[in-house]
Amino acid sequence: xxxxxxxxxxxxxxxxxxxxxxxxxxxxxxxxxxxxxxxxxxxxxxxxxxxxxxxxxxxxxxxxxxxxxxxxxxxxxxxxxxxxxxxxxxxxxxxxxxxxxxxxxxxxxxxxxxxxxxxxxxxxxxxxxxxxxxxxxxxxxxxxxxxxxxxxxxxxxxxxxxxxxxxxxxxxxxxxxxxxxxxxxxxxxxxxxxxxxxxxxxxxxxxxxxxxxxxxxxxxxxxxxxxxxxxxxxxxxxxxxxxxxxxxxxxxxxxxxxxxxxxxxxxxxxxxxxxxxxxxxx
Amino acid sequence: xxxxxxxxxxxxxxxxxxxxxxxxxxxxxxxxxxxxxxxxxxxxxxxxxxxxxxxxxxxxxxxxxxxxxxxxxxxxxxxxxxxxxxxxxxxxxxxxxxxxxxxxxxxxxxxxxxxxxxxxxxxxxxxxxxxxxxxxxxxxxxxxxxxxxxxxxxxxxxxxxxxxxxxxxxxxxxxxxxxxxxxxxxxxxxxxxxxxxxxxxxxxxxxxxxxxxxxxxxxxxxxxxxxxxxxxxxxxxxxxxxxxxxxxxxxxxxxxxxxxxxxxxxxxxxxxxxxxxxxxxxxxxxxxxxxxx
Numbered sequence: 362x363x364x365x366x367x368x369x370x371x372x373x374x375x376x377x378x379x380x381x382x383x384x385x386x387x388x389x390x391x392x393x394x395x396x397x398x399x400x401x402x403x404x405x406x407x408x409x410x411x412x413x414x415x416x417x418x419x420x421x422x423x424x425x426x427x428x429x430x431x432x433x434x435x436x437x438x439x440x441x442x443x444x445x446x447x448x449x450x451x452x453x454x455x456x457x458x459x460x461x462x463x464x465x466x467x468x469x470x471x472x473x474x475x476x477x478x479x480x481x482x483x484x485x486x487x488x489x490x491x492x493x494x495x496x497x498x499x500x501x502x503x504x505x506x507x508x509x510x511x512x513x514x515x516x517x518x519x520x521x522x523x524x525x526x527x528x529x530x531x532x533x534x535x536x537x538x539x540x541x542x543x544x545x546x547x548x549x550x551x552x553x554x555x556x557x558x559x560x561x562x563x564x565x566x567x568x569x570x571x572x573x574x575x576x577x578x579x580x581x582x583x584x585x586x587x588x589x590x591x592x593x594x595x596x597x598x599x600x601x602x603x604x605x606x607x608x609x610x611x612x613x614x615x616x617x618x619x620x621x622x623x624x625x626x627x628x629x630x631x632x633x634x635x636x637x638x639x640x641x642x643x
Numbered sequence: 644x645x646x647x648x649x650x651x652x653x654x655x656x657x658x659x660x661x662x663x664x665x666x667x668x669x670x671x672x673x674x675x676x677x678x679x680x681x682x683x684x685x686x687x688x689x690x691x692x693x694x695x696x697x698x699x700x701x702x703x704x705x706x707x708x709x710x711x712x713x714x715x716x717x718x719x720x721x722x723x724x725x726x727x728x729x730x731x732x733x734x735x736x737x738x739x740x741x742x743x744x745x746x747x748x749x750x751x752x753x754x755x756x757x758x759x760x761x762x763x764x765x766x767x768x769x770x771x772x773x774x775x776x777x778x779x780x781x782x783x784x785x786x787x788x789x790x791x792x793x794x795x796x797x798x799x800x801x802x803x804x805x806x807x808x809x810x811x812x813x814x815x816x817x818x819x820x821x822x823x824x825x826x827x828x829x830x831x832x833x834x835x836x837x838x839x840x841x842x843x844x845x846x847x848x849x850x851x852x853x854x855x856x857x858x859x860x861x862x863x864x865x866x867x868x869x870x871x872x873x874x875x876x877x878x879x880x881x882x883x884x885x886x887x888x889x890x891x892x893x894x895x896x897x898x899x900x901x902x903x904x905x906x907x908x909x910x911x912x913x914x915x916x917x918x919x920x921x922x923x924x925x926x927x928x929x930x931x932x933x934x935x936x
Contacts, residue, residue: 370741370742370743373738374738374742374745376734376735377738377742380734380735380738381749384753384756384809386771387767390778394770405776406778455662456666457663459662460664463656463657463659467649467651467652467655467656475660478667479667484920485671488870488896488915489675489895489912489913489915489916490671490675490677490912491896491908492899492908492909493673493678493909494670496674496677497670497673497674498670512666513670514670515666516663533647533648536646536650546650546652574760575758575760576760577760577873577877578874578896593762596766596878597762597766597878600766609770612770616763616766623759624755624758626758628751628754628755634754635817639817
């Protein structure tokens with residue numbers, strides 16, 4: 362840095378530690394609550410050090426759900442969330458890379474029309490077309506199904522843009538060389554474009570996996586049977602009663618399980634995550 | 644920008660575009676068109692007959708004090724979320740940029756809330772602040788604060804703002820950190836040699852150079868607080884008490900799904916669409932200009 366000032370360095374560390382503590386405080390309380398008994402939590406103030414119910418609470422929610430309310434096991438919900446997040450992430454990447462390839466490497470009537478119609482979807486989040494979209498899903502008979510959870514969300518303007526921007530930077534010489542060697546578009550796509558796009562696909566995957574895992578409004582609308590709940594919806598359904606009647610120890614164990622997979626993806630794939638975040642928002 | 648080398652095929656590009664376009668038409672354009680269509684209709688309670696009423700739903704909306712209050716609530720909520728989120732993240736990013744050791748560790752521990760679903764974030768904070776058993780409620784009571792967001796409007800608003808900001812800090816932090824790291828160190832060194840202290844350097848060099856990032860984040864945070872915070876609100880206050888935290892998106896959902904008022908809810912959807920379109924246009928306008936900064 363510019364100057365050497367121990368006091369300022371100390372201050373910076375103090376602020377950052379404060380920030381980290383503030384950000385982590387809810388996580389700590391959640392974790393502690395997930396290891397306590399119900400009675401320990403409702404005896405105000407609850408302890409701030411973990412108890413001994415860790416195994417009991419987590420086994421309970423994973424295998425049998427909550428004790429009083431919904432009896433859907435959280436393991437099923439986690440599986441539903443995983444299927445949904447993976448289908449959305451992989452589906453978006455697949456259909457976007459194909460459309461970007463078509464738009465960049467072909468000239469055909471209606472090219473810019475198609476491009477702009479994909480662009481416009483940016484301006485139509487689920488929230489502004491709730492009921493009609495629900496009706497379409499109902500007409501197609503995909504309510505309460507994995508297809509219904511993922512399919513309506515896999516159109517992606519941002520991913521299409523990102524791939525288009527990236528394809529523009531692939532040197533023309535590569536396509537020329539491929540053509541001289543007699544490679545058609547399919548060969549070129551598989552042998553040149555796909556391998557070159559790997560890092561972009563990884564970065565997009567992290568962002569889209571989190572996006573898919575954390576979906577809320579859409580699953581809330583189309584899942585009515587407990588066997589199709591995603592874990593985020595499951596938590597919401599467990600909070601039915603008032604403050605002191607909710608089974609907080611089980612809700613908090615479920616919340617931990619709901620946060621763990623996407624948080625791990627972010628922290629372990631940090632490099633891809635940052636790249637994906639910065640590039641998709643450009 | 645165009646490619647010089649292209650492939651020739653009369654049908655292949657259409658096949659490649661087909662999946663994307665099918666989903667776009669089926670789940671985006673058709674429903675959006677339907678929303679516009681419904682917004683000009685009034686349906687009876689059972690949804691059997693409907694009547695075309697032109698702009699009556701819209702006129703009714705703007706006469707409805709609940710709807711107007713929802714606008715005020717949304718405006719207040721998004722300004723609170725955007726400004727406090729940006730200020731906190733800017734402070735943390737400036738500090739993280741100034742230290743030599745350990746920046747990566749701090750970054751790792753600051754970015755994970757991005758991965759938490761808004762609804763789950765809401766549940767965590769609702770638990771900590773729960774009126775009868777919450778741990779923070781307990782400390783507040785010790786300090787003499789009577790905390791109950793279930794019946795107190797201001798406290799309910801504060802709760803959803805805190806939960807929403809908490810989730811968004813990581814996003815703002817990463818963009819600010821990237822912005823700070825792209826500022827040439829030579830500028831800061833030159834200013835230091837000329838005798839400018841850290842605060843002076845921040846206000847005269849760092850802050851102006853960060854303004855594009857700040858503006859971008861402002862727009863993104865407003866979009867976030869308009870739409871993505873639905874989960875936070877549904878998992879905590881459900882718009883209450885009264886209408887105190889019923890933001891526009893929550894009202895669309897509430898009127899359409901819970902109160903089954905198709906026409907009114909669709910008219911609200913259309914108004915929201917207009918808001919998103921304007922925000923997106925602002926964002927893109929600005930990105931074009933950013934290049935010349």
